[in-house]
Amino acid sequence: xxxxxxxxxxxxxxxxxGVSLAAGLIALLLVAIPVLxxxxxxxxxxxxxxxxxxxxxxxLSETLNRATPLILTGLACAVAFRAKLWNIGxxxxxxxxxxxxxxxxxxxxxxxxxxxxxxxxxxGFLAGGLMMVIPTIIKQRFGADxxxxxxLLNFVVILFIQMLIEGxxxxxxxxxxxxxxxxxxxxxxxxxxxxxxxxxxxxxxxVAALILWLMVRKTVLGFEIRAVGxxxxxxxxxxxxxxxxxxxxxxxxxxLAGLAGVGEVAGVKGYLSSDLSPGFGYSGIVVxxxxxLSPIGTVIAAVFVAAVFVGADSMSRATGISSYIxxxxxxxxxxxxxxxxxxxxxxxKFERRQVEA
Amino acid sequence: xxxxxVLLSLQNITKRFGPLIANNAISLDLHxxxxxxxxxxxxxxxxxxxxxxxxHYVQDEGDVCVLGDDGAxxxxxxxxxxxxxxxxxxxxxxxxxxxxxxxxxxxxxLGTEPLLSFGRESAARxxxxxxxxxxxxxxDLDRRVADLTVGEKQRIEILKALxxxxxxxILDEPTAVLTPQEAEGLFVVxxxxxxxxxxxxxxxxxxxxxxxxxxxxxxxxxxxxxGELVTAQADRRAIADLMVxxxxxxxxxxxxxxxxxxxxxxxxxLQSGGRQALSRVNLQLRAGEVVGLAGxxxxxxxxxxxLISGLAVPNSGxxxxxxxxxxxxxxxxxxxxxxxxxPEDRQHDGVVGTMSVADNIAIEDVRSPAFSKxxxxxxxxxxxxxTAAIAGYDVRCPGPDxxxxxxxxxxxxxxxxxxxxxxxxxxxxxxxxxxxxDVGAQAEVHRRILAARDRGAAVLVxxxxxxxxxxxxxxxxxxxxxxxxxxxxxxxxxxGTIGLMMAGQARPPVGIAS
Numbered sequence: 086x087x088x089x090x091x092x093x094x095x096x097x098x099x100x101x102x103g104v105s106l107a108a109g110l111i112a113l114l115l116v117a118i119p120v121l122x123x124x125x126x127x128x129x130x131x132x133x134x135x136x137x138x139x140x141x142x143x144x145l146s147e148t149l150n151r152a153t154p155l156i157l158t159g160l161a162c163a164v165a166f167r168a169k170l171w172n173i174g175x176x177x178x179x180x181x182x183x184x185x186x187x188x189x190x191x192x193x194x195x196x197x198x199x200x201x202x203x204x205x206x207x208x209g210f211l212a213g214g215l216m217m218v219i220p221t222i223i224k225q226r227f228g229a230d231x232x233x234x235x236x237l238l239n240f241v242v243i244l245f246i247q248m249l250i251e252g253x254x255x256x257x258x259x260x261x262x263x264x265x266x267x268x269x270x271x272x273x274x275x276x277x278x279x280x281x282x283x284x285x286x287x288x289x290x291x292v293a294a295l296i297l298w299l300m301v302r303k304t305v306l307g308f309e310i311r312a313v314g315x316x317x318x319x320x321x322x323x324x325x326x327x328x329x330x331x332x333x334x335x336x337x338x339x340x341l342a343g344l345a346g347v348g349e350v351a352g353v354k355g356y357l358s359s360d361l362s363p364g365f366g367y368s369g370i371v372v373x374x375x376x377x378l379s380p381i382g383t384v385i386a387a388v389f390v391a392a393v394f395v396g397a398d399s400m401s402r403a404t405g406i407s408s409y410i411x412x413x414x415x416x417x418x419x420x421x422x423x424x425x426x427x428x429x430x431x432x433x434k435f436e437r438r439q440v441e442a
Numbered sequence: 443x444x445x446x447x448v449l450l451s452l453q454n455i456t457k458r459f460g461p462l463i464a465n466n467a468i469s470l471d472l473h474x475x476x477x478x479x480x481x482x483x484x485x486x487x488x489x490x491x492x493x494x495x496x497x498h499y500v501q502d503e504g505d506v507c508v509l510g511d512d513g514a515x516x517x518x519x520x521x522x523x524x525x526x527x528x529x530x531x532x533x534x535x536x537x538x539x540x541x542x543x544x545x546x547x548x549x550x551x552l553g554t555e556p557l558l559s560f561g562r563e564s565a566a567r568x569x570x571x572x573x574x575x576x577x578x579x580x581x582d583l584d585r586r587v588a589d590l591t592v593g594e595k596q597r598i599e600i601l602k603a604l605x606x607x608x609x610x611x612i613l614d615e616p617t618a619v620l621t622p623q624e625a626e627g628l629f630v631v632x633x634x635x636x637x638x639x640x641x642x643x644x645x646x647x648x649x650x651x652x653x654x655x656x657x658x659x660x661x662x663x664x665x666x667x668x669g670e671l672v673t674a675q676a677d678r679r680a681i682a683d684l685m686v687x688x689x690x691x692x693x694x695x696x697x698x699x700x701x702x703x704x705x706x707x708x709x710x711x712l713q714s715g716g717r718q719a720l721s722r723v724n725l726q727l728r729a730g731e732v733v734g735l736a737g738x739x740x741x742x743x744x745x746x747x748x749l750i751s752g753l754a755v756p757n758s759g760x761x762x763x764x765x766x767x768x769x770x771x772x773x774x775x776x777x778x779x780x781x782x783x784x785p786e787d788r789q790h791d792g793v794v795g796t797m798s799v800a801d802n803i804a805i806e807d808v809r810s811p812a813f814s815k816x817x818x819x820x821x822x823x824x825x826x827x828x829t830a831a832i833a834g835y836d837v838r839c840p841g842p843d844x845x846x847x848x849x850x851x852x853x854x855x856x857x858x859x860x861x862x863x864x865x866x867x868x869x870x871x872x873x874x875x876x877x878x879x880d881v882g883a884q885a886e887v888h889r890r891i892l893a894a895r896d897r898g899a900a901v902l903v904x905x906x907x908x909x910x911x912x913x914x915x916x917x918x919x920x921x922x923x924x925x926x927x928x929x930x931x932x933x934x935x936x937x938g939t940i941g942l943m944m945a946g947q948a949r950p951p952v953g954i955a956s
Contacts, residue, residue: 316794322773
């Protein structure tokens with residue numbers, strides 16, 4: 086027997102889905118090993134995780150609630166990575182978006198909800214977008230690496246937020262807790278269903294995914310983003326304004342991450358604190374990679390990652406196995422998807438060596 | 443020649459890539475001491491056939507048989523380069539497979555010995571020396587490959603094959619990277635190797651060299667064997683017709699009728715990468731005239747191309763299009779003003795490989811009403827334009843939705859021609875328009891350029907191929923060290939004068955105004 090690799094011309098959609106699914110399954114198989122070591126039964130643990138993530142209306146709501154910011158940060162990364170703009174700063178953009186929501190929505194403006202909510206969202210989008218546009222301009226003007234700038238800005242932003250919520254934005258009614266003044270009721274995103282935490286941010290995320298999907302396929306902007314991302318030299322030669330296109334991508338990418346922050350403040354917490362996001366911005370990178378940078382795939386990947394975390398929490402409470410197992414599942418899925426992408430580029434053939442007659 | 447034993451025999455080799463049949467039941471025999479030329483246009487299936495022979499690809503049908511030590515032909519297992527090497531097949535690829543940081547000798551030995559082998563170097567050196575004496579492949583074995591010239595690297599590649607006791611040597615487009623003198627040297631070596639009993643397969647699309655070096659010619663066309671002939675009895679014209687499948691019309695250039703100035707450089711200087719790329723260049727392109735820019739590569743041609751493409755802004759001087767200042771115009775401004783540009787590096791700058799043929803044809807015009815309305819792409823219009831372009835310009839590809847990276851170099855150039863010429867441009871920049879193209883495609887590109895000129899376009903052809911410039915240009919410019927001098931009308935101009943000007947030795951003829 087011998088094994089051969091042949092490059093593929095094109096990978097079909099079915100194959101891409103199959104590889105992603107296989108990657109997820111293999112990750113679950115691998116995680117079974119540490120679960121066994123922890124003294125649990127993998128089947129039981131995964132059953133409990135599934136139940137914890139999707140087993141009841143409450144569980145489903147928690148999963149989708151968790152998926153909401155991941156969809157938006159995932160899209161933020163996916164759209165930027167497609168254009169080869171390496172936005173590692175979704176975390177910081179999320180916080181800036183949340184900050185903008187608090188600035189606009191905590192009493193400065195008094196509008197009915199139908200106007201207030203869009204205003205808060207636009208403020209968050211623009212603030213987040215600006216957080217990505219600035220590093221992009223610095224990259225274009227001075228050649229500074231956007232990976233470094235956006236990554237480091239995350240820490241700058243979080244410290245800045247801490248300063249504000251300990252200072253001018255501090256809520257005097259919060260019994261000394263470092264949190265901002267709350268949003269007014271008109272600025273809050275309505276819940277999707279009574280008594281469940283799921284909110285309209287989820288719809289925003291789904292619509293954003295749909296718009297991005299249409300944008301990539303159907304619009305001139307999407308065409309130009311693809312051209313710039315896939316061959317910058319040819320795009321420039323053909324007259325596509327490369328820098329302007331990159332700035333548009335930066336605005337969209339940062340803006341989507343900013344919307345994730347708006348959703349968390351206006352849909353879940355009601356105020357800004359420095360623990361608003363448990364790393365949604367970084368997880369967005371994983372979500373985008375799991376999705377192969379496809380907008381629709383990002384929604385699926387975000388729900389998967391959210392389900393793993395929510396399910397693992399619930400499983401951990403029932404079995405005593407550490408909920409860190411969730412990080413393991415997500416990390417191994419990512420590795421498996423990266424390995425799987427190899428099979429999208431190459432066809433593996435097994436064949437019998439022909440024996441000479 | 444044919445009484446010599448058969449070294450290698452390909453029997454009914456068929457290979458398909460999806461709907462494309464790259465090789466259709468091709469058979470060939472190679473005899474000892476014979477140089478067989480495999481001739482064909484780009485995309486005719488030459489390289490595919492050799493990749494099957496060497497085991498890089500697995501054929502769908504057919505067998506590769508090699509003469510064994512027992513004197514009988516044995517079938518090679520398909521898809522095994524190791525087996526091909528062992529059977530004595532050596533291949534020199536177009537793109538060399540050498541470790542740049544090792545010496546020539548180390549590269550030759552690489553992969554032939556166990557990882558830990560001490561004291562074998564002298565034996566290896568002696569063997570290589572012997573091969574060098576027999577073949578005339580003289581090269582310094584102790585210099586790092588990175589420091590060798592392209593021609594020397596190629597010698598190392600050939601030595602590598604001979605060191606492994608190759609009985610059959612395959613060379614894929616070996617002269618593409620060589621100067622004429624180096625190519626002549628290679629032919630001498632190949633003749634000598636053949637006299638010593640080696641079988642050589644020489645892949646090329648250049649008729650002249652095939653006629654001068656080979657004993658027998660096998661012509662491939664669109665994946666099938668179009669003909670097989672003995673070189674001594676072959677006629678140049680007949681072979682060209684076999685290659686392209688139809689009579690190649692010689693491109694005839696009627697005298698130009700230059701009109702008014704369309705594009706003008708006024709004392710343009712350009713700095714690029716910290717050095718003076720252009721200094722005080724004046725040039726004028728007139729309607730209905732082809733201007734040829736000759737020069738050794740790197741003497742300012744790319745600067746002129748970058749300016750006309752809108753990719754650079756001069757440090758001083760002005761550029762005017764139809765009398766209007768376009769010194770700081772963007773690529774899109776120039777495209778919209780009717781400037782057609784063919785890039786020098788068409789794979790890198792000309793197409794986005796992962797986007798479709800249709801996308802690449804529309805790419806300069808996505809914002810125009812022809813292909814989009816209110817920011818939404820008109821996919822139907824794009825596909826229709828692409829379908830028409832594929833038919834009109836004979837772009838060989840599976841269809842408008844195929845990714846551009848799957849196209850061969852010649853077909854990428856046809857795609858670019860379709861993209862820029864269908865807009866009915868008034869100024870055309872053709873930078874190395876036929877580099878790497880075969881005879882048929884070359885004639886097609888030339889015909890299109892001259893047709894555009896006859897419609898009244900002003901054309902600047904930048905080329906390192908003087909034959910091409912003499913075929914196309916009405917007037918010559920010569921670039922040397924960032925300066926451009928006017929050599930006057932091409933009629934009555936001789937190559938010697940151009941050559942001297944390219945070397946910067948002669949003054950331009952006095953009294954010829956542009």
